[in-house]
Amino acid sequence: MGVLARHDAHVSGNADGPTLVLAHGFGCDQSMWRYVAPAFERSHRVVLFDHIGAGGSDLGSYDPKRYGRLQGYADDVVALVEAVGGPVVLVGHSVSAMVGVLAAGSRPDLFERLVLVCPSPRYVDDDGYRGGFSADEIDDLLTTMDANYLGWAQFIAPVIVGRPDRPELAQELANSFCRTDPAIGRHFARTTFLSDNREDVARVAVRTLVVQSRVDAIAPPQVGRWVHEHLQDSEMVLLDAVGHCPNLSSPEALVAVLRDFLGR
Structure with a gap:
């Protein structure tokens, strides 16, 4: 099975345009980009x-x-990216922001630009670094997942989305978590929330846009600022958006900043 089939990859849009790869976050899948991807299909090849x-x-x-x-x-x-043909612009949401950092750090020739949406190089607070969670809070989160993954999904999804006025978005995210095999979901959560990629951020040389929600319970604004300040060539946009998933909760605002960045 080829790499595209293994990842259920779908390529659409302008075959002659630059390539835009959209990478989803923890517990999600590519459907989380359905409000964003169509906006770029006329100008870009979208993966x-x-x-x-x-x-x-x-x-x-x-x-x-x-x-x-x-x-x-x-x-x-x-x-x-090698299979679809680079260089590409990679838009990574949440944990996929750091996945993009690692990929561009190892193969900068394949990435023209990066867009990091609500990134966090380390979720756990450290000396001189505010990640948003204490070690005990992350331990409690992972313990709850181990004990009752489906119950955890229903509890955490509204916190992540951050839009009590849009309960259908929280339910959609919870359903996405629940479609994931619980063993894989728990393992991916540990990989995500216990990672420390701060040193990797400084190794990225490609031009990068950091996009941060104004209110985000998972990756607060100071984390986005930290990432911006430690990248070699970056700019940062603070969206007037609430929640960790602006691709769901504020797609028009996200599309606008992406268009501006890609058009320059």
Whole structure:
């Protein structure tokens, strides 16, 4: 099975345009980009895919050892970009922001630009660094997942989306979590929330846009600023958006900043 089939990749849009690859976050799949991707199909070749273990990906390809580190997902992204033909613009949401950082750090020739949407290089607070969570809070989160994954999904989805006025979005995210094999979901959560990619951020040389929601319970604005300040060539936009998933909750605002960045 080829790399595109393994990741249930779909290529659409302008075959002669630059290539835009959209990478989804933890617990999600490529459908989370359905409000964003169509806006670029006239100008770009748009690539959507699922990380192994998510959505329509080949679950038989899931290897706990390989995906115990974000580098495993980054290696997949490199292989996918090689298959579709680079260089590309990679838009990575949430954990896929750091996946993109790792991929561009190892193969800068394949990436023209990066867009990091609500990134976090480390979720756990450290000396001089505010990630948004204490070590005990992350431990409690992971313990709750282990005890009752489906119940955790229903609880955490509204917190992530951050839009009590749009309960259907929280339910959609919860349903996405619940479609994921619980063992894979728990493993991916540990890989995500226990990672520390701060040193990797400084290695990225490609031009990067950091997009941060004004209110985000998972990756607060100071984290986005930290990423921006430690990248070699970056700019940052603070969206007037609430929640960790602006691709769902504020897609028009996200599309606008992407268009501005890609048009320059």
